[in-house]
Amino acid sequence: MEVISKEIIKPSCETPLHLRNLKLSYLDQLLPPIYIPFVFFYEADESRGLTCSNHVQICQELKNSLSKSLTSFYPLAGRIRDNFVIDCNDNGVEFVNARIHAHLTDVLKSESDPECLKQYIPLDPSAIDNPCEGALFAVQVTFFDCGGIAIGVCFSHRIADCTSIMAFVEAWAATTTGKTEVSQFSFDLANYFPPRDFSGFDPCRVRKSNDKITMRRFVFDKEKLAALRKAAISPSATTVKNPSRVELVSAFIWKHFIELSKHNGAKKNFAASHVVNLRTRTSPPQILGNVFGNSVMSVSAISESVQEYYELVRKLRRSIRTITEDYITESQSGDRYVNDLFNVVSSLMKGELEGCSFSSWSKLPFYEVDYGFGKPVWLGTTALPLRNIIILVNTRCGEGIEAWVNMKQDNLEMLEVQFKLISH
Incomplete structure (x- = not known):
């Protein structure tokens, strides 16, 4: 270079x-x-x-x-x-x-x-x-x-x-x-959402790690997504109707993240946090639809133990759907979101909770960006300095999901073993 x-x-x-x-x-x-x-x-x-x-x-x-x-x-x-x-x-x-x-x-x-x-x-x-x-x-x-x-x-x-x-x-x-x-x-x-005084709060602290964090890319193609969709069907309880690709991939990674933590002797609850775009969740959507900035909130689903895959899919959907217009309004004029976020952060800091965080870029038009020399043949990202961060992006064909996972190396290797078994 x-x-x-x-x-x-x-x-x-x-x-x-x-x-x-x-x-x-x-x-x-x-x-x-x-x-x-x-x-x-x-x-x-x-x-x-x-x-x-x-x-x-x-x-x-x-x-x-x-x-x-x-x-x-x-x-x-x-x-x-x-x-x-x-x-x-x-x-x-x-x-x-x-x-x-x-x-x-x-x-x-x-x-x-x-x-x-x-x-x-x-x-x-x-x-x-x-x-x-x-x-x-x-x-x-x-x-x-x-x-x-x-x-x-x-x-x-x-x-x-x-x-x-x-x-x-x-x-x-x-x-x-x-x-x-x-x-x-x-x-x-x-x-x-007027600014506040968050003196002493370090948003990186809960995701910092003394261990080396690396990133690995996992491609969930159409066949793997079909296998996950089949696994998301509950034999007895209520099944999530039409789970999205993001829900399927997030639940898979969350499930194996819990199993990895249990394998390492962790005795705590496990959270999967999702970044939720507020722009489409107000009525009319134009209220926040064209606002520049971080028009997002992070919401967490909690699991106390290793659960069935379909149960985790259901928990993820339920948690994401808590970000309603009423929730947003209460967070503008009050402390609802701040309190919910800080409760999770406090549990993470005390060691009562372990978590992974997902950010979905799957609805963004990356593959439409043309500077005059055609559309991109591929889009990539690279490692972030924080642990257990997962970015989800569409594949170029639009049918699959690429998961870019930031974790410790040994955790990534164990996750890859499970990933290879999806279609078997």
Whole structure:
């Protein structure tokens, strides 16, 4: 990998003074100050002008469109101040131009190894400290010898969820291809969930580990999902009607996470937490539908012991459905969500509870992002610095689910044994 240049890209138009200070919502404040990474891979296509000879032109176009897009998404070019405010000072985002002397096919052959993907992102997300001097968004464009391109993105989870960042990425791609109509987002999440004083609260603490955390990718294809769907049918109790792919995969990993913990002698309850998008759970949905930021809540299902798979599917669905419009309203004006979250955190800190946390990206249009050289042939992510975090993404064909699992190495190896047995 050869880094050709690094520079800061600023919005093409200066942010007005009255928009300078943007309050974080308390939902933003509760998220860990880590970077979330993902990488798009694009094949060479000479008919679209994507060749190994026009790197400079492609890079310049991407930088110009990035600058224009930042004008509408101006908080991304700012800096966080005192965990309460984004100073929208137009300090800019980091842009890395790189070249790797390899072929894209080499990456696709080793796609099961997330470690190799770290070189395609602009910073190391396994480091909690900010290596970008406060930049909230960073991108690396890497050119392959074959003409292929990787576009790696990292963003601060403190200011946005993946839905928000994908809206920005789509706007950036649309601007690159000359489109002028892009989705408009508002930046008033703090009006719904005003900031609070969480002094002394470290959102990373419950997920930090002294053990080495690694990531492994598990692909649940159509056949494996069909086997899980069959296993989710209860012989006696009520069966969950039409379990989603996310519910099936989450319950499978949760079940074996419990069994792994019991195997290691743990005597505690076990939680599966799911990040729930609030944007579709209000009536009308437009209330939070186009709000930029962390418009999400984490909800936990609890199991006291190893249970049947179908029971865990049912518990997951029941817990996710507790995030209703009434729950959201009570959390805006009161402490319902904060109390529920802190009760789980307290149990984790006391050692009474062990948990794994799921974040589903399965409804996000990753494979539709086109910068003018076609749609991506693959999307990947890489290891996070926190243990027992699972990210769920659609496969390219849309029929399967890829689970990117952050755990201790020995736990991953035991999980892989069970994964291979699904269809047998």
